[in-house]
Amino acid sequence: MKMKKGLSICNVLAMPIFIMLMLFWHSSVLGQECPALVGPLNGEDQVATTASITWETIEGVPGYIISLGTTPGGRDILDELNVGSSNRYTPPTGLPENTQVFVTITLFFFNQANITCESQSFTTASLFEAPDCTFLSNPTNNALDVNTSTNISWAYAPGATGYLFTMGTTPNGNELVPTTDLGNTLSYNPAIDLPEESDIYVSIIPYNQIGIALDCSTFVFSTAPQMELPVCTSLITPFNGETNVPLSPILEWNEVRNATGYRVSIGTTPFETDILNNAAFFRTSTMVIDFEPNRTFFIKIVPFNDAGEAIGCSQETFSTLLGCGPYFDPITNELIILNPEISFPDTIGICQNDSGTIVSATDEADGYRWYSIDINGNEDLISIERDVSLEQAGNYIYEIYNIIDGSSGAIECSSSKTFRVEESSIATIENVRVTEVNDGLNFEVKVEGNGNYEFAMDNPEGPYQASNSFGGITPGTHTVYVRDINGCGVAEKTIQQDLTVEGFPKFFTPNGDGTNDFWQYRSETNPEDVRLMTIFIFNRYGNLLAQIDPESVGWDGRLNGKSLPESNYWYKAQFENKKEVRGYFTLKR
Structure with a gap:
C-alpha cells in the first residue's frame, strides 16, 4: 500500500555510516533559527480565548513540540505536546481568559538533541458573557444501541471554563450522576457500566465566571444489551517512540x-489521518506502507467487536530513519540535502512537423528518467537515458537521482519536476511599423506564428533581444531578423526607407551614395490616398525652393544647381480632392 503518490520519491534503504556518526556525535546545532509566532503575535493582547496558535515553519526542522504556561517556559496549561511537522495548535478547551500565556516551541530532531526556543507570549481578552450551550459528540443525541461501557464526550463551548454534568434514567433524573462540576474537560467516563437497554438522559451546562449557559437541552440515548468491549492494544513493531524505523515496515x-x-489511523500530525484513515484490519499487522524518511508518524489502533470499539485508546508514535534530507550536519552547521538540484526549464519548444527533437538533461546526476503524462494524468516512462526524443506537445516529467552508498545498502535520492513541451514554428513578419521619435526612427516588428521569438537588427547573428521594438534608428535601408528560440528558423524583412505614415520621408541624404539621394512622396505606404498633384518645398523663411512632380525621382537638395545646407525644410502637398498636407523633413549630408 503506498502512503500517497509523490510523498516519498527516495527509496531509502540505509544511511551512510559516516553521516550517521557525525549527526549523533554532536548534540546541538549552533545558531539554529527559532520560529516566531505568527498568530497571535508575540506581545499581542486582547487575544480571543478560542484562538489557534501558529508559528513560522523552519527549513530543516522535522517536527515541533509545544508547551503552554503562565510563566516563561511553563507547562501548566499544556505539557510538551509533539505536533509533528504541523505549525498549528488549537487548544481543545480554549485558553484561560485575561491571562498572559507563554508559548514555548521545542525543535524536534531525529539526529541530535532537541532545541528549546525562548518563550514568547500573548495576553488573552477578558470574558464578558456566559458561554452558549454545547452538544453531545459521543454518543450522539438520540443514538440507539449504545454500549453500556461507553464514555461520554461533548463539544467545546467557546468561553466555557467548566461544565456541570448530570445523568439519570429519566428526563430530570440524577440517580446515575448527581450534578457534578467536572471542570474544564470535554469527557466523562462513568465509574460503572450504564444500565442495559435503558434510556439515559444527560445534562451538560457550560459555565464561566460570568454565569452559566441558559436554556440548554437535555440529551438522551439508549443503551444496548450488555456486551463486553475489547480492551486497547499497543504497538510491537515498531515500539512506541522508536526512531530510525525503516521506510517500508510491517506494523x-x-x-x-x-x-x-x-x-x-496514521497521520503526520496528532490531528490528521492523512496516511491511513480508520482502515479496518482483521489481523494484528498492516500491509507494507512506504513512509517518508526523517519524519514522525502518529498511529492509533482501536480494537473492535460486535459490542463496539475499545474506549480510551491512546495515540503512539514512531520516527523513520534519516533519508535524503533536509537535516543539519552538526560538524559544519550546514543543511544537508542529498537530492540533486534541478535547473531544467519549465517549458521546452519543439519544431512543428519534425520527426522528433532531442532534449538533453541540464543537470549532472547518476541516473535519469523521463515520463510523458497523458490527458488522464497517467505517467509513462519514455527514457532512462540523459537524452530523450520529444515528438509532440504536452506535459512531461523530468527526474534525476543520485545513488548514495551506505554500510547496509544504498539510498536513491531523487528530484523531479513537471515541464511543458510546446510546438514552435518559424515566424511570419506581418509588418514593420515605423514611427518618428526624438532621436530618429522607431521600428516595431509585428509577427505571427506558433513559437517564442527574439529579434535582431541588420545582423542575422545578433545580438538578439526579447523586445520587438528598436529605437533610435537612422534613415536608410535596414533588415530585421526574427529567430525562433527553439531553433525552428530565422525570418527576415528589409525596410527600404523610413517613411511617415502619410508617405512623406522625414529624412534624406543627398550625398550621391545611391541611398536616399532624393526626397519624394511614396504612395505605396498609404495606397488609399487619392492622387497627389504637386509638392512645393520651402526653406524656414517660407521661400519657395522647388516644385516637385509626384511622378519624378524627387528633389535632390539643390537650388539653381547649388547644394543646400543641412537643415529642416518644409513642404506643402496638394491632392486632386483639394486636400493639402503640410510638414517638414530634414536634409542630412
Missing part, C-alpha cells in the same frame, strides 16, 4: 482476546 501490535478487528 504489528498485540492481539486482543475478544477483538474481531482493528481500526488503524
Whole structure:
C-alpha cells in the first residue's frame, strides 16, 4: 500500500555510516533559527480565548513540540505536546481568559538533541458573557444501541471554563450522576457500566465566571444489551517512540482476546489521518506502507467487536530513519540535502512537423528518467537515458537521482519536476511599423506564428533581444531578423526607407551614395490616398525652393544647381480632392 503518490520519491534503504556518526556525535546545532509566532503575535493582547496558535515553519526542522504556561517556559496549561511537522495548535478547551500565556516551541530532531526556543507570549481578552450551550459528540443525541461501557464526550463551548454534568434514567433524573462540576474537560467516563437497554438522559451546562449557559437541552440515548468491549492494544513493531524505523515496515501490535478487528489511523500530525484513515484490519499487522524518511508518524489502533470499539485508546508514535534530507550536519552547521538540484526549464519548444527533437538533461546526476503524462494524468516512462526524443506537445516529467552508498545498502535520492513541451514554428513578419521619435526612427516588428521569438537588427547573428521594438534608428535601408528560440528558423524583412505614415520621408541624404539621394512622396505606404498633384518645398523663411512632380525621382537638395545646407525644410502637398498636407523633413549630408 503506498502512503500517497509523490510523498516519498527516495527509496531509502540505509544511511551512510559516516553521516550517521557525525549527526549523533554532536548534540546541538549552533545558531539554529527559532520560529516566531505568527498568530497571535508575540506581545499581542486582547487575544480571543478560542484562538489557534501558529508559528513560522523552519527549513530543516522535522517536527515541533509545544508547551503552554503562565510563566516563561511553563507547562501548566499544556505539557510538551509533539505536533509533528504541523505549525498549528488549537487548544481543545480554549485558553484561560485575561491571562498572559507563554508559548514555548521545542525543535524536534531525529539526529541530535532537541532545541528549546525562548518563550514568547500573548495576553488573552477578558470574558464578558456566559458561554452558549454545547452538544453531545459521543454518543450522539438520540443514538440507539449504545454500549453500556461507553464514555461520554461533548463539544467545546467557546468561553466555557467548566461544565456541570448530570445523568439519570429519566428526563430530570440524577440517580446515575448527581450534578457534578467536572471542570474544564470535554469527557466523562462513568465509574460503572450504564444500565442495559435503558434510556439515559444527560445534562451538560457550560459555565464561566460570568454565569452559566441558559436554556440548554437535555440529551438522551439508549443503551444496548450488555456486551463486553475489547480492551486497547499497543504497538510491537515498531515500539512506541522508536526512531530510525525503516521506510517500508510491517506494523504489528498485540492481539486482543475478544477483538474481531482493528481500526488503524496514521497521520503526520496528532490531528490528521492523512496516511491511513480508520482502515479496518482483521489481523494484528498492516500491509507494507512506504513512509517518508526523517519524519514522525502518529498511529492509533482501536480494537473492535460486535459490542463496539475499545474506549480510551491512546495515540503512539514512531520516527523513520534519516533519508535524503533536509537535516543539519552538526560538524559544519550546514543543511544537508542529498537530492540533486534541478535547473531544467519549465517549458521546452519543439519544431512543428519534425520527426522528433532531442532534449538533453541540464543537470549532472547518476541516473535519469523521463515520463510523458497523458490527458488522464497517467505517467509513462519514455527514457532512462540523459537524452530523450520529444515528438509532440504536452506535459512531461523530468527526474534525476543520485545513488548514495551506505554500510547496509544504498539510498536513491531523487528530484523531479513537471515541464511543458510546446510546438514552435518559424515566424511570419506581418509588418514593420515605423514611427518618428526624438532621436530618429522607431521600428516595431509585428509577427505571427506558433513559437517564442527574439529579434535582431541588420545582423542575422545578433545580438538578439526579447523586445520587438528598436529605437533610435537612422534613415536608410535596414533588415530585421526574427529567430525562433527553439531553433525552428530565422525570418527576415528589409525596410527600404523610413517613411511617415502619410508617405512623406522625414529624412534624406543627398550625398550621391545611391541611398536616399532624393526626397519624394511614396504612395505605396498609404495606397488609399487619392492622387497627389504637386509638392512645393520651402526653406524656414517660407521661400519657395522647388516644385516637385509626384511622378519624378524627387528633389535632390539643390537650388539653381547649388547644394543646400543641412537643415529642416518644409513642404506643402496638394491632392486632386483639394486636400493639402503640410510638414517638414530634414536634409542630412
